[in-house]
Amino acid sequence: MKRLIIGVLIIMLSIINYGCGNEQNENKYQSQINKVMKIQQETHKEMVKKSNEVNPEFNKDKVNAYVFDDGKLIIISYKLFKDKDQMFYATYEFKNDKIYYKRDINPKTYVKEHKSDYKDIKVK
Template sequence: MKRLIIGMLIIMMSIINYGCGNNQNENKYKSQINKVMKIQQETHKEMVKKSNEVNPEFNKDKVNTYVFNDGKLIIISYKLFKDKDQMFYATYEFKNDKIFYKRDIDPKTYVKEHQSDYKDIKVK
């Protein structure tokens, strides 16, 4: 009986520890993620002006975020178009305190093939 209680305590502590660790990563990358979101929000406004098919609002609460290479590469995905469920992916790279939009990689494939340091999935 004691072993069962100890086992349950260990499992509960592991779950709590895992949850806290995820929050630490979120806080670690929060500044970079916020910078990317701000850039994408401005970019989205420009896309709305150019096409009636684009969702009129950029909702940060409906954006998936993937962080790679200790925060040097951030990929976001969200539903760009009103009538499509297809996800739009955008990749940003941090180099020497500057942020660059990366066009030379396929972000959807990159997300599938690489282990992220942090991810926040809000839309599937």
């Protein structure tokens, strides 16, 4: 009976430990993703001023995030336009404690052709 109780406790602790480990892994890039989201939110506000076709709100809960190169490259995608289901992709690079918008790669292709270190898909 003692062995059964000890066995169950070991299994429960293993499950809890595994769950906590995954959560830490997922949140490893969250501060960088948040920085990118903040920049994109400001950029989105400017796009709204320039076009009536752009969704008026930037909803962080409906943005996909892809992390590459151990957090040095982050690509986000979301539905930019009101009447279109097409996803808009934006690429940001972290270099020397600064964040740069990258225009020299095709982010949609990059996401398809490279394995991400982390991804959070909220919209398809």
